[in-house]
Amino acid sequence: MTADAIKHQLTDIFRDVFNDPTLEITDEMTADDVDGWDSLTHINMILGVEQGFGIRFSIKDVRAMRNVGELVQAIAKKRAN
Amino acid sequence: MLNFTSPLFFVALALVACGLYILPGRWRAAYLLVLSYGFYAMVSVRFLALMVAGSLLAYGIGIGIANARSDSARVRLMLLGVGGLLGGIVVFKIGGAWHGWLLPLGLSYYSFKLISYVIEVYWDEDSVERDLTLFLSYPAFFPQIISGPIQRSEPYFQQVRALAARRLDSAQIEEGFRLIVTGLMLKLLVGDRLATLIAGVDAAPGSFGRIDLLVTIAGYTLQLYADFAGYTNIALGIGKMLGIDGPPNFNAPFLATNIQEMWRRWHMSLTTWLTDYLFIPLTMTMRRYGLAGLLLCITINMALIGVWHGFTLNYLIFGLMHAVYFSLTMLYLRYISPPRGKKAPPEPRLRRIVRTAFGMVLTFALMSSTQIFFHSARFDQAIGILRQVFGLIPSGARSIGDIGPGAAETFVICALITVWAGCGAPGARRLSDRIAPVAPRWLQYGVGLFLLATLTPDSAGSFVYGQF
Amino acid sequence: MIIPRSIGTILASLAAALVLSALACLLPDNPYQRFQLVDGTLFEPLRRGYERIHFDPAPIDVAIIGPSKTLLGLSAPGIEHTLNQAGQTAHVANFSVPASGRNVEWLMLHEAYKIKSPRVIVVGVYDSPSFYGHPSFRFVAPARDLAIQPAPLLHNYFKDLAYLPARQVLLAFARVAPGLTGLRDHFDPATYANTRADFTTGSFVMEGKTINMALTVPAAVLAGQTVVEQKATLLERLTRRFVNRGDEAVYMDQIVREADAHHSRILFVFMPVYNRKGELADRARLMAHGTLLDNADISDHAEYFENWEHLNHTGATILSDRVAKAVAKLLSEPAKS
Secondary structure (H helix, E strand, C coil), rough: CCCHHHHHHHHHHHHHHCCCCCCCCCCCHHHHHCCCHHHHHHHHHHHHHHHHHHCCCCHHHHCCCCHHHHHHHEEEEEEEC | CCCCCCHHHHHHHHHHHHHHHHEEEEEEEHHHHHHHHHHHHHHHHHHHEEEEHHHHHHHHHHHHHHHHCCCCCHHHHHHHHHHHHHHHHHHHHHHHHHCCCCCCCCCCHHHHHHHHHHHHHHHCCCCCCCCCHHHHHHHHHHHHHHCCCCCCHHHHHHHHHHHCCCCHHHHHHHHHHHHHHHHHHHHHHHHHHHHHHHHHHHCHHEEEEEHHHHHHHHHHHHHHHHHHHHHHHHHHHHHHHHCCCCCEEEHHHHCCCHHHHHHHHCCCCHHHHHHHHHHHHHHHCHHHHHHHHHHHHHHHHHHHHHHHCCCCHHHHHHHHHHHHHHCCCCCHHHHHHCCCCCCCCCCCCHHHHHHHHHHHHHHHHHHHHHHHHHCCCCCHHHHHHHHHHHCCCCCCHHHECCCCHHHHHHHHHHHHHHHHHHCCCCHHHCCCCCCCCCCCCCHHHHHHHHHHHHCCCCCCCHHHHHHH | CCHCCCCEEEHHHHHHHHHHHHHEEEEEEEEHHHHHHCCCCCHHHHHHHHHHCCCCCCCEEEEEEECHHHHCCHHHHHHHHHHHHHHCCCCCCCCCCCCCCCCHHHHHHHHHHHHHCCEEEEEEEECCCCCCCCCHHHHHHCCHHHCCCCCCCCCCCCHHHHHHHHHHHHHHHHHHHHHCCCCCCCCCCCCCHHHCCCCCCCCEECCCEEEECCCCCCCCHHHCCCCCCCCCCCCHHHHHHHHHHHHHHHHHHHHHHHHHHHHEEEEEECCCCCCCCCCCCCCCHHHCCEEEEECHHHHHHHHHHEEEECCCCHHHHHHHHHHHHHHHHHHCCCCCC
């Protein structure tokens, strides 16, 4: 799966979780940039990503991700394994 | 002398802060430790021993985890550390709630600091701190011991290390002073006045009219905010004077338009702690149960926020009420509320203002409804107030104005100031800058100190969150 | 060494606060409102005393000053009655107030002389006088008398002074908005009439305790009541020895001076406590300034005491009678020149 394909699918998940059908994601995007991104929506987003991509994160993974770019990389890594 | 509102304390603080910057860098961590232990010992030497024991346990566990060869050893050590520290809180909180024990000063706060440290080291062995002096000063750091804020270990250790090489930072000192003065004003001039009036209603709530009782219930939230945010500012200010920035506890909570947002802005050092060490791990574990699992996690998290204050039925109900409000808010935002976002169809200005204002008022009202249980010492008192609010028992005819001369006016003024402060004190900085040419900052602080000296009520002083 | 900018700002703000506080002390007040600051406290008799002086048209021929011992132990109406029966028309006012401290006693006397002219001043004296100022002084004394005292560094000087700016701000506000502060700017006859003036009879609540003056207390109970002795710290003893002689001596001098200036006679009344053979302090000096009424014999009689240091109705009646007789004698003497 290419980074672009991941981003494409991730955008849908983000739009659903953050209830914003126009949301566009970028690599540098962090929780500060999105209205309503708090610990709860964060968990919802992670769970959505796990379901959507058929992967499992550990608590360590979740804590290590600092922005959307790192999330995309993490997804790519998990998918490759 | 030990009280953060006592003039003598601040005289001592000034001397102590001078000492810090005069000392050679390598002595400063030890100096903070001596100060903090000295501060604690003046309250209780026996409980100081307890804190030292807890600190040494966490210190040893941290090194043990870092040195452990196997994952299972790491897990065992982590559980031992967390279990031991949590056990201490549980024993004393139960003893306090059910047998009237005296709670060790700051137990909940320093234990949570130590627990976060143990878990951080478990997650990342590089977080381990081997410098014993530096480590011991972390849970004991006296500006944060009475009621937090609950600082994480990493930022604390980094700042104390940096302190060794640092010269006195003029801007930080002034910011610390500003925080102390504004914190004292919020606490002593506003919060303690509200507290006196609320106590006047508490003495016989049944004799007051329904509207006045509702206003008083709103007052619970306002008084708690003025008290705790005032305290936090003072604590942060004292920390800054000693070169340590602490984490914020409040971010304009009254601007929140729903309960979920309220919790991102209220007692943040506690809620982020619970999020990181309880809520996220718990939801990750329960993820296969989907929405039901998530709701259960929210309930557990909120119930624990409640009983963290004390093992009483009222605090549990406080937490469970928030769990219900929080869950409903989450479900609404996820499934019912219209889509939002920058590119969503523009909303008419008036409608947006009305919606925001409605959200703020509703959030405040929900928060206040939980405060009935938080504020009342006993279950039946809270139920009595609720029954009166809903008209199930007759109300009296007294109004807040009957408590004493000027009571109603004082209540209104204090409430307005608190709401203003709780909305992030909009315009305060701009006003301060604008009048600076006429009234320079030293004069502004001077007027603040003068108001503190002349308008502090006689009954002022103790902090609500000091008991937790 | 260069002082960082922020330290300068902080010091300047402290100085500004100090200057503002000093200016606040100069704010004008309404003395009547000042005396209302003690309303609802143990010191309420002071407010009534002020009203007795300024709003009650009845003259004052005999003024009693002292602590709770003379408040509960001397009956102004009782003394008045005895004097009248002996053919002397005299008005007696008891300005005693619970807790010790000569400064507030002097203040009441000073206040009385402003518009009344008492001819005899009755002053309670004891075997172990308190050397400290009265806790109510900070509320009722004029700003000037708090700031400038007859001797330096008296016991409560700094504490009282620290309260002064806050008090003057409150009182200045009370002048503008009496309703918001609950401090009346006009005399209310009903409140005056409803404030107890005679504490030697009936029962009343004081410091949360109900006191029934009609009761007699068994001697064993009286003997068992703990006697709290004030212990001076070393610093206090040194200050008293070398700097100011203590509030008791300083303000007793003021009382004597005030009485002398108005040609009044002083009757010192020894108020002994139950069953303690303490000697009256400073006997010689007191006798040089007035007449001494020694009541040491009362100390042995349990039936005269409400508790170990206060007389009951029986004791108060006996003592009031003695005082009336001594006062009658002083009143019949020609005025002092």
